[in-house]
Amino acid sequence: DGHVHLADYVPPAWRIRHADLAFDLDPDATEVHARLSLDPDPDQPGQPLVLDGEELTLLSIAVDGRPLAADRYTYDGATLRIDGLAGACELETRVRIHPAGNTRLEGLYPSGRLLLTQCEAEGFRRITFFTDRPDVMPRWRITLRAARERFPVLLANGNPVARRELDDGRHESTWENPHPTPCYLFALAAGDLDRVTHSVRTAEGREVELNVWAEPGDVARCEYALGAIERSLRWDERRFGRGYDLDVFNVVAAQDFTMGAMENKGLNIFNARYILADEATATDADFLAIESVVAHEYLHNWSGNRVTLRDWFQLSLKEGLTVFRDSEFSADLHSRAIKRIEAVRVLRGRQFAEDSGALAHPVRPDRYREISNFYTLTIYEKGAEVIRLLHTLLGEDVFRAGMDRYFADNDGRAATIEDFLAAHAAASGRDLAQFALWYSQAGTPELSIAEDFDAATGDYTLTVEQHVPPTPGQPLKQPMLVPLRFALYDVAGAAITAAPETDAAINPAGFHGVATNGAIVELVAARHVLRWRGLPGKPLATFNQGFAAPVKIAFAQSPADLARSVRVERDEVYRWDGLQRLAMRAILQHDALAADALEAALDDLLADPAADPAFVAECLALPDFDTLADAMAPVEPDALLDARDALLDRLSRALSAPLLARYDAMADAAAQGLEGPAMAARALRNACLAWLTRHDPAARLAQRQFDAARTMTERGAALRCLLHFGAPGAAAALADFRAQFAHDPLVTDKWIGWVVTRPQASASDDVAALLASEWWKPANPNRVRAVLGNFQRGNPRAFHRADGAGFRLVAARLAALDATNPQVAARLLGGFEGWRRLHPPLRAVARDTLAGLEGQLRSPDCRDLLARLLVD
Ligand code: DPP
Ligand code: ZN
Numbered sequence: 001d002g003h004v005h006l007a008d009y010v011p012p013a014w015r016i017r018h019a020d021l022a023f024d025l026d027p028d029a030t031e032v033h034a035r036l037s038l039d040p041d042p043d044q045p046g047q048p049l050v051l052d053g054e055e056l057t058l059l060s061i062a063v064d065g066r067p068l069a070a071d072r073y074t075y076d077g078a079t080l081r082i083d084g085l086a087g088a089c090e091l092e093t094r095v096r097i098h099p100a101g102n103t104r105l106e107g108l109y110p111s112g113r114l115l116l117t118q119c120e121a122e123g124f125r126r127i128t129f130f131t132d133r134p135d136v137m138p139r140w141r142i143t144l145r146a147a148r149e150r151f152p153v154l155l156a157n158g159n160p161v162a163r164r165e166l167d168d169g170r171h172e173s174t175w176e177n178p179h180p181t182p183c184y185l186f187a188l189a190a191g192d193l194d195r196v197t198h199s200v201r202t203a204e205g206r207e208v209e210l211n212v213w214a215e216p217g218d219v220a221r222c223e224y225a226l227g228a229i230e231r232s233l234r235w236d237e238r239r240f241g242r243g244y245d246l247d248v249f250n251v252v253a254a255q256d257f258t259m260g261a262m263e264n265k266g267l268n269i270f271n272a273r274y275i276l277a278d279e280a281t282a283t284d285a286d287f288l289a290i291e292s293v294v295a296h297e298y299l300h301n302w303s304g305n306r307v308t309l310r311d312w313f314q315l316s317l318k319e320g321l322t323v324f325r326d327s328e329f330s331a332d333l334h335s336r337a338i339k340r341i342e343a344v345r346v347l348r349g350r351q352f353a354e355d356s357g358a359l360a361h362p363v364r365p366d367r368y369r370e371i372s373n374f375y376t377l378t379i380y381e382k383g384a385e386v387i388r389l390l391h392t393l394l395g396e397d398v399f400r401a402g403m404d405r406y407f408a409d410n411d412g413r414a415a416t417i418e419d420f421l422a423a424h425a426a427a428s429g430r431d432l433a434q435f436a437l438w439y440s441q442a443g444t445p446e447l448s449i450a451e452d453f454d455a456a457t458g459d460y461t462l463t464v465e466q467h468v469p470p471t472p473g474q475p476l477k478q479p480m481l482v483p484l485r486f487a488l489y490d491v492a493g494a495a496i497t498a499a500p501e502t503d504a505a506i507n508p509a510g511f512h513g514v515a516t517n518g519a520i521v522e523l524v525a526a527r528h529v530l531r532w533r534g535l536p537g538k539p540l541a542t543f544n545q546g547f548a549a550p551v552k553i554a555f556a557q558s559p560a561d562l563a564r565s566v567r568v569e570r571d572e573v574y575r576w577d578g579l580q581r582l583a584m585r586a587i588l589q590h591d592a593l594a595a596d597a598l599e600a601a602l603d604d605l606l607a608d609p610a611a612d613p614a615f616v617a618e619c620l621a622l623p624d625f626d627t628l629a630d631a632m633a634p635v636e637p638d639a640l641l642d643a644r645d646a647l648l649d650r651l652s653r654a655l656s657a658p659l660l661a662r663y664d665a666m667a668d669a670a671a672q673g674l675e676g677p678a679m680a681a682r683a684l685r686n687a688c689l690a691w692l693t694r695h696d697p698a699a700r701l702a703q704r705q706f707d708a709a710r711t712m713t714e715r716g717a718a719l720r721c722l723l724h725f726g727a728p729g730a731a732a733a734l735a736d737f738r739a740q741f742a743h744d745p746l747v748t749d750k751w752i753g754w755v756v757t758r759p760q761a762s763a764s765d766d767v768a769a770l771l772a773s774e775w776w777k778p779a780n781p782n783r784v785r786a787v788l789g790n791f792q793r794g795n796p797r798a799f800h801r802a803d804g805a806g807f808r809l810v811a812a813r814l815a816a817l818d819a820t821n822p823q824v825a826a827r828l829l830g831g832f833e834g835w836r837r838l839h840p841p842l843r844a845v846a847r848d849t850l851a852g853l854e855g856q857l858r859s860p861d862c863r864d865l866l867a868r869l870l871v872d
Helices: 216-240 284-299 312-333 336-355 377-394 396-410 417-428 559-568 572-588 592-607 613-620 625-630 637-654 656-665 676-693 700-708 712-724 730-740 745-756 763-771 781-794 805-820 822-830 840-851 860-870
Strands: 014-024 030-040 049-052 057-063 073-075 079-082 089-097 107-111 114-118 139-147 153-156 159-165 170-177 188-191 194-201 207-214 248-254 267-271 446-454 459-467 482-489 519-523 527-532 540-543 552-555
Touching: 114 248, 114 267, 139 153, 139 188, 153 170, 188 248, 188 267, 194 216, 207 216, 216 248, 216 284, 216 312, 248 284, 267 284, 284 312, 284 676, 284 712, 312 336, 312 377, 312 417, 336 377, 336 572, 336 613, 336 625, 377 396, 377 417, 377 482, 396 417, 446 540, 459 482, 519 527, 540 552, 540 559, 559 572, 559 592, 572 592, 572 613, 572 625, 572 637, 592 613, 592 637, 592 656, 613 676, 625 637, 637 656, 637 676, 656 676, 676 700, 676 712, 700 712, 712 730, 712 745, 730 745, 745 763, 745 781, 763 781, 763 805, 781 805, 781 822, 805 822, 805 840, 805 860, 822 860, 840 860
Parallel strands: 014 139, 207 248, 248 267, 446 552
Antiparallel strands: 014 030, 030 089, 049 079, 057 089, 073 079, 107 114, 114 188, 139 170, 153 188, 159 170, 194 207, 446 459, 459 527, 482 519, 482 540
16 A cells, blocks of 8 residues: 555665765756765665666766666666675765756755755755665765855755866865764755855864855844854853864855755755845744744754664654753743743644644554655654653753663664664663653643632642543554643642652652642653542642643633633743633633633733733634644634634624823833843734724734834734734835835745735635735745635635535645645645544545546655545
8 A cells, every 4th residue: 555664674784885976966857876885784785776766867977987877776766676796895876867847845956046956854865866765874975066156155964175277167065964864964065145144163172164145135234143053052061062074164045945844964054044044024923933943953963964864764763852952942942831821822823723733643654655744733743742751751951861761772773763762761760661651652631620619628639540542543542751841739728748648659759849830750651640638628639730731621710710720820831821710611602601701810920020022922822723723622713713812802892992001101111122121022023913803994003013123023914913913004105015015935935924814705806816916936845835725724704605616626626736746735735734623514525626636646746645644
């Protein structure tokens, strides 16, 4: 059935010790000359040499300098096979490829006037014949030759070692990467690039040149990213003791890029949206995303590159770990609570939905048909949560010791998740066998917690039951190891620090009294009972401070107790979460007491001068559609969104005076600058503006902010309000904004995003108009995401139209997109993952829409997803 299975892993029969590649670059015909030093695996003698290669025109082939006769090899368009090789040898191939015809953006392709590469996961086989798997790790020498005028800058992995002029108007640049590196980390970039540069001396004393390259007109907007590289380098030295290991670290920004960015050894290639920024064109959220993606790719140098993957099943070994590392970087540099709240929002809205949808899979899948379909929220975000759980269980010092051991034991190797857990088991002395279920079992664990208080004896009992729901291919689950944080408070709001009596199933080490942020109990069984004896009154219990465990918790608690817990608890993530829960009850259960409690709590928060404005802004952002839908079965989008709108209308009307007061009071603080307080002020002002505009039909406030704004953060938020509330000035403001930034694809993507997310069913007409306009550029992945991705993920009202027009708008573009860029098409197709949870009439429409795609989608990517979406 076309699956690759984890259980079938066999080491490569041939290893590549050294790879020497020479490129004659030309968009229409690039020649690649490869010399590979090959060693047979002594444990697997006599195996044929089988190399991957796609869309390659073979020009010549030789072994140890002697041309290979045509009957000595076969090439079927996917693999090159050579039988009868006796032992270690050098294989030399010359191939021709056609970058200008490469619309998939995998392999070597053009972006504007640049030529660049994207190889992860399996793109290198589109460049030359190679063993395209991550456990083959040669050292590299790369020579680039190209016309000097058209391609004045030539970059590849590693350190630059030579440059020379050739006599025919071309030039040549040679690079060496001395670290064993798999081919998915290969990169080159060529073209008219300009740079910003900065030299640093590492803690180990190495002089490193940091460069950010972009097309000449964009280079002024690269300074922020350059600073973020240095911050990342310093942070990895401090927090993980990891140094940088080459003389140069190059980053290139490209407009056409399917992923966010790519951590190629010494030459990261980025989607321009995660590099280019200044205050006039980028929002605060953009700046923070840039810093975090720069850090993510930089941090991969150790978690991914120095220690790489044995096979693609281990993808989360680098991605989950590196997301954890980049989120700690952001938390250390900025507000830890805000960073965590934002991560939890994504996790709960998107990853939980993935876990409960048709495409659910474990953090380490055990089979796949197309690995590109596994660059998912589960691999990345849930993978990071699993690392965070380990950090919670072990504590910072032991976790760090485990990480040191992991890096030391696996440096230069292609590792597995078992290797990672073995290092932490050794450093901590703990058995991590049950913990490993987090990697193999899909689905979000659900805890239901019941409390009982006996007023006569003062005995208080918490019964915690764990359930992991069935997911595709995994009907039955075992209980997971869940470190559950909790706290008890007495009637005066003081913490009760006495340890509970626990049932025998909790091992004695499974309870940690922790001074701050609650105690931790390690749940290991399907059911646990915790009991306190002789309390003077019924305590108030709070759970999962810091959202330490990525689980769903059902705890039957009155709205009054929930509201009180938000006042008593000091953990900001808990407090935010408590307000989210009140909102969910108000929306999903029409619980009027919950709505009253939420209103009172927000009123207090808006009046609290000590509250971080960024935190207040997070509390004003009610649970999004995905989060709400995950708690509703079956999902009725219109009813859900109507209830959410009604709550927003009520709260914003009731709180209009404090909202306006906060909005006005923070005008100066918000004016400009990238410091934390300025960003926080803008976040809260923009949140207030969106609420106030609900009751401001002329949108005077939003219009005034639009006209006076000096930053994109303020201008963009104002325009979004004008558009989303259909303000009288919306069309003129949009025309003005559009004209000002018509030359800038990234800012154009922004206004398109605001247009297509207008929360009315009729927004689908605006999408249709965009699709028929000059703004629709299907070859550019960012633009496809701006138009269709934002519509699908960010406009639940119009996407879920009862007449199916929203579904069809996306579906109708998939066949054409699939024919040019399968990965981009597959992402959009994956946006239908929740269709089975829709209420019956809409589910039928979704099923028809998906069924209508059968036979139209040709790529392995889309065919795999469609089969998984439709399987019964
Ligand atoms: N470039 C992608 C990332 O860093 C895939 N490795 O996550
Ligand atoms: Zn990554």
